[in-house]
Amino acid sequence: MISTKIGELINQQITKEQYAAQYYLSMSAWFSARDLDGIANYFRVQSKEELMHADKMFDYLNDVGGEIVIGEIPQPPHEFTSATDVFEKALEHEKIVTKSIFNILKNANEEGDFATVSFLQWFVNEQVEEEASASQLVTKIKMVSDNPSALYLFDQELAQRVFTPDPAN
Ligand SMILES: [Fe+2]
Ligand SMILES: [Fe+2]
Incomplete structure (x- = not known):
């Protein structure tokens, strides 16, 4: 049986993961609007992963007999100053x-x-990976953002990402 306090923290974390999903969806939309569909795809997949994280916590809380209370998801930002700004905000958020x-x-x-x-x-392991890949993408976007042909290739690279559901689920 889980304590009320830990139960509350996990409920809040479910909302935070769902917020992260919304935030990434907002980032995806920003790139879609600029015809960078590969980068948009990357953030769309990222958004789905966050929903999977929320589901994982939902199932755990249920398994340990905690009360699940679905919270309110705040509206994420939708204005970004540049592609680099988006990637920096993604890293910051992770x-x-x-x-x-x-x-x-x-x-x-x-x-x-x-x-x-x-x-x-x-x-914990997932966050190590998330921060490492977000940080690598900040470095990469800074390399390519001022060079249209490099940016085109970067967009192509991120178009390859596909959503893979967690095998443990
Ligand atoms: Fe997450
Ligand atoms: Fe994440």
Whole structure:
């Protein structure tokens, strides 16, 4: 049985993952509007992944007998100053999510809630990957953003990304 406090933190995290999905969808729309459909695809896939993260937490909370309370998702920003700005905001956002997951983990540890500690390990690893790829994309977009043919190739590269559902689910 999960404590009220950890249950609340996980409920909030479900909303945060759903917010991240909305935020990435907003980023995807920004690129679609500029005919950079490959980059738009990348963020669309990213958005789906965030929904999968929310589902994972939903299922966990249900499994441990917590009460699921679906929260309100705030509207994400939709104005960006440049392609680089979008990628920088994506990285910034991943760092916020990492902190939030670490905070749940810290509380779960303090309570001796080792089921939640173990569950969150997947997310800790996921955030390491998310931050690494977001950071790499910031570097890449800075290299190509002022060069149309390089940007074209970068867009083609990101068009390759496909959504793969979590095999554990
Ligand atoms: Fe996530
Ligand atoms: Fe993420």
